[in-house]
Amino acid sequence: MAESSSATPRERYRAQVRAEVKKRAWEQIATAGASALSLNAIAKRMGMSGPALYRYFASRDELITELIRDAYRSLADTLHAASEKSGADVAALAHALRGWALDDPQRYFLVYGTPVPGYHAPDDITAIASENMATLLDAWTARPSADPATPFAEHLEGLGRQWADDHPAPPAALHGALTFWTRLHGVLSLELAGHFNGMGFDPAQLFVAELESLLPGGGGLSDPNG
Secondary structure, three states: OHHHHHOOHHHHHHHHHHHHHHHHHHHHHHHHOHHHOOHHHHHHHOOOOHHHHOOOOOOHHHHHHHHHHHHHHHHHHHHHHHHHHHOOOHHHHHHHHHHHHHHOHHHHHHHHOOOOOOOOOOHHHHHHHHHHHHHHHHHHHHOOOOOOOOHHHHHHHHOOOOOOOOOOOOHHHHHHHHHHHHHHHHHHHHHHOOOOOOOOOOHHHHHHHHHHHHOOOOOOOOOOOO
16 A cells, blocks of 8 residues: 555556556456457557557566466465465365356466467466465365375375475375365366356355365365355
8 A cells, every 4th residue: 555655646557557458358358268368459448559558568478477467366365365264274275266266267267277379477477376286285284184195196296396396295185285176176167167057056066075075074165155
């Protein structure tokens, strides 16, 4: 807040224009997908020339990076808040993830859907994404589990933990967290893409059933906010 109040009128105007550009970008993504994102089309919607808009975002990739950065930062903050509120409860993180995804499916698909052709994320995006896995690994490490190490868990351990950013989680927690991440993202991606439409079941109940299989004997796995 202090930073905003100390900004010059030009800086405030620049921030306002950049915010509107991102808003228009999300609208365009919702209509045609991220691969069709066009700065010139956004400029036209805003009543600006293409060259004028390039003063705020130098390229399409810079705009995509900003959108992805915002999305990952939002998810990281959501998971951190859920972890602190629940005492690093894995089920609470799962429901926080689903709530975040349902709140804005296009935001979810930008970071977990089909990669944008020709786009390569900078290192700081990877660092923010790693925060989310670290939060999940912390929660799995804190679980009172006697799960034996599986061959796949030992495989993950043998990789040198690069994928986990050198998190000190034991092998069973590495396996559990990765299984959680892949299975729940699979369910969410199918739900958000509409593949459950017409099948007659409640996707929220399927999500809980997946949690129950991941956390046997966990109890109380339904979304407390649902």
